[in-house]
Amino acid sequence: MDELHFVPRSEFTRLLTLDCPPVPKTEVFAALCRINTLYMIAFAGSGHIGTSFSSMDIVSWLYLNELNTHPPDEDGAGDVFFSSKGHDAPALYSVMIGLGLLPFEKLHELRRLNGLPGHPDVSTPLIETNTGSLGMGISKAKGMALANRMLGRNCRLYVMTGDGELQEGQLWESLGSAANRGLAEITVIVDHNKIQSDTWVKNVSDLGDLDSKFASFGWHVDRCDGHDLGALSEKLAGAKASKKPAIIIADTIKGRGVSSMESTSMKTDEEFYRFHSGAPDEETYARAAEELIERANQLLSGVDAGPLVVEPVARPRRTPPAEDAQRLVGAYEKALVEAGRQNNSLVALDADLILDCGLISFRDSFPDRFFECGIAEQDMVSQAGGMALKGLLPVVHSFACFLTPRANEQIYNNATEKTKIIYVGSLVGLVPGGPGHSHQSVRDISALAAVPDLTLLEPCCEREVGMAVDYATEEASSSIYLRLVSIPCAIPFDLPADYRLEEGRGVTLIEGADAVLFSYGPVMLAEAYKAAESLREGRGVALKVVNLPWLNCVDDDWLRAVLGECRSVFTVDNHYTAGGQGEMLAAAIAGLGLSGGVRVTRFGLDEIPACGTNEEVLRYHGLDSESLASRIAQTLGQGFGEIPNQEVTG
Secondary structure, X not given: OOEEEEOOHHHHHHHHOOOOOHHHHHHHHHHHHHHHHHHHHHHHOOOOHHHHHHHHHHHHHHHHHHXXXXXXXXXXXXXXXXXXXXXXXXXXXXHHHHOOOOOHHHHHOEOOOOOEOOOOOOOOOOOOOOOOOOOOHHHHHHHHHHHHHHOOOOOOEEEEEEOHHHHOHHHHHOHHHHHHOOOOOEEEEEEEXXXXXXXXXXXXXXXXXXXXHHHHXXXXXXXXXXXXXXXXXXXXXXXXXXXXXXEEEEEOOOOOOOOOOOHHHOOOOOOXXXXXXXXXXXXXXXXHHHHHHHHHHHHHHHOXXXXXXXXXXXXXOOOOOOOOOEOHHHHHHHHHHHHHHHOOOEEEEEOOOOOOOOOHHHHHHOHHHEEEOOOOHHHHHHHHHHHHHOOOEXXXXXXXXXXXXXXXXXXXXXXXXXXXXXXXXXXXXXXXXXXXXXXOEOOHHHHHOOOOOEEEEOOOOHHHHHHHHHHHHHHOOOEEEEXXXXXXXXXXXXXXXXXXXXXXXXXXXXXXXXXXXXXXXXXXXXXXXXXXXXXXXHHOOOEEEEEOOEOOOOOHHHHHHHHOOOOEEEEEEEEEOOOOHHHHHHHHHHHHOOOOOOEEEEEEEOOOOOOOOHHHHHHHOOOOHHHHHHHHHHHOOOOOOOOOOOOOEO
């Protein structure tokens, strides 16, 4: 099927002007928004269908029937809704677009530069707070409520949370003081769809008697079917009447609205839910769209309205990864299993990302040595600390954006005990750019660089991944942080056959005498390599390109030898320039005291990373090969064109 379909603005206008009761009108509205949400994710090529569909009825009801001022008054006195989990942003966007609160053309701009971010961001009109990193929502609502009271504003705050999110400690920390302060203007709705990122919540960290747990903190607690809008309306009325902050546990179905996507359709032996993230293939989309349109027409018929009109759009054509693209997480999965065979004390811990972190093979090979810790990074890291104290070699896994900042204190605490732990952060760096800054890990090097006896490295290809795992598990005497890029990458270079991983030392990929360029990892090293080739062919500029996988240490003798007589150095970081490898190298070069001095120019991020396609994001930040070539040439005085977006830092 070469076409996608969306519900145009005119159909929402037609629906909203119908004279019919709130429940059936909202049911139709939610049905139309599901069609558009599916379209947005398919058009973007990524997103979170399951959680968007499970929360759609709730969000639609709130916006059509509960929130008293949208857009808010100029003094900020309008009611507030936001989703703490943030993965359901496509649902929220489709509702806001359907109501005319966002321009309709934004429907086609999910996860695009200057469009709608993959997770909520306040740069989007009417988005109340940035979310996507879990557990923060109720705390944010408390702050808003206290500010409103000080400023004399009388409004309500509605917060959506996920049930997997309830594993984060901050959420439970937020409850007690809200009750103590009597913040009855806050209503929290738990989208209780029973499935977190990978699998069933009950199989990871059973939530137990949620009603009693929440009530024990002094909250008004109620429960209903989250797809029964009449029941939801009653529970919301009860929350308003209460003198306590309220929590409504809304029992929902992940993927609600498309039978093949609903969690209730999973087979008894099916472990993992398939529609948490990602875009549907052509066949799956066609079946889902047909089912959603048919359901919308049934609901329209029930309110005596004519059939739905949808508009077609050509399916975007995306270039698939090259056949020889390297997949570092896959290489890591194989290497970890082999390391497990060699070392019976090696154990793996995971934070609800077993698929994304490449842990299926290890779990299946060593089920007694795999520990699923759920969405609780601090707990996981401290468990690893306890294991290390008792003689095990823990390997700890999560997305780097959650592992390194959220559990930073726990990582430092482990370091003070002088044990050996391997931390593996995936989804590192600037790309993929679609999820947005909550998931773009570009400050983890700076967060960990000063932790005692913790060495940081990022491999650039599958072969170097194997070397890194061998080094971490067999050679290193202290802890290691392994940084893994998650997307398939075309690698334009080959490592020399005799290359071996030695701490603080890298390898030259291209010889050159005009300047030395250091980088690491499959994304930035590839762009740097292509930039050097372009400069050599187009301008006769000879750059020495060096792969240095070590991020917080460098061998002085090796560095002096690599620099030779060259006094112009460039570094390219998959990270903020502040605290990245370039900053470390600049300090090390200064310490060498080389005659004549060395000019170090550092490229990396100097602002919050943009959201968009990988190509858009690299170009925006001036880190694609063309931009790097231009910036390097200008710095060297070659006049190789304009510098996009950023000034060179040095």
